[in-house]
Amino acid sequence: MAETRNAGRPLSPHLQIYSGGLTMMMSIVHRATGIALYAGTLLLVWWLTAAATSDSYFNLVQAVFGSWIGQIVLFGFTWALVHHTLGGIRHLVWDTGRGFALASVEAGARLTLAASIILTIAIWVLAYGVMS
Numbered sequence: 001m002a003e004t005r006n007a008g009r010p011l012s013p014h015l016q017i018y019s020g021g022l023t024m025m026m027s028i029v030h031r032a033t034g035i036a037l038y039a040g041t042l043l044l045v046w047w048l049t050a051a052a053t054s055d056s057y058f059n060l061v062q063a064v065f066g067s068w069i070g071q072i073v074l075f076g077f078t079w080a081l082v083h084h085t086l087g088g089i090r091h092l093v094w095d096t097g098r099g100f101a102l103a104s105v106e107a108g109a110r111l112t113l114a115a116s117i118i119l120t121i122a123i124w125v126l127a128y129g130v131m132s
Contacts, residue, residue, distance in 0.1 A: 021106075022106065022109045022110065022113075023105055023106065023109045026087065026109045026112065026113065029083065029087075030083075030084060030087040033080040033081075033083050033084040033087070034084055036076070036077065036080040037077075037080055037081060037084060040077035040080065040081070043065075043073070043074075043077065046061060047061055047065065050062075075120070075124060078120050078123055078124065079116060079117070079120040082115075082116045082119045082120050082123070083112070083113075083116035083120075086112045086115055086116050086119075087112055090108050090112055093108075
């Protein structure tokens, strides 16, 4: 049998000794928002189907989306869309070979998170301003 030089030591950092940072969490959140966007797209399809079906069914779906729980879901969908888009732009910048310095990676993660929150709130404030 072949001998191993690293017997007793893990070959890569293990979860017990690896301390994840903001960039690791942002990577996980980027994947999670991608999954959430699939679910949100089903809500969009439901809304469009209701609009094409009948006035009463559309009013039912509008009532669901207009409820407090529906508003929370739509707010979360908006944040997921904005956050995932900004994360995609960040990855696009990396594809050009820029922004790989540790300070740039950390700053990009913080900027993506802050901008997604600010833009989501701005979108909802603007939407409510247009509706009233």
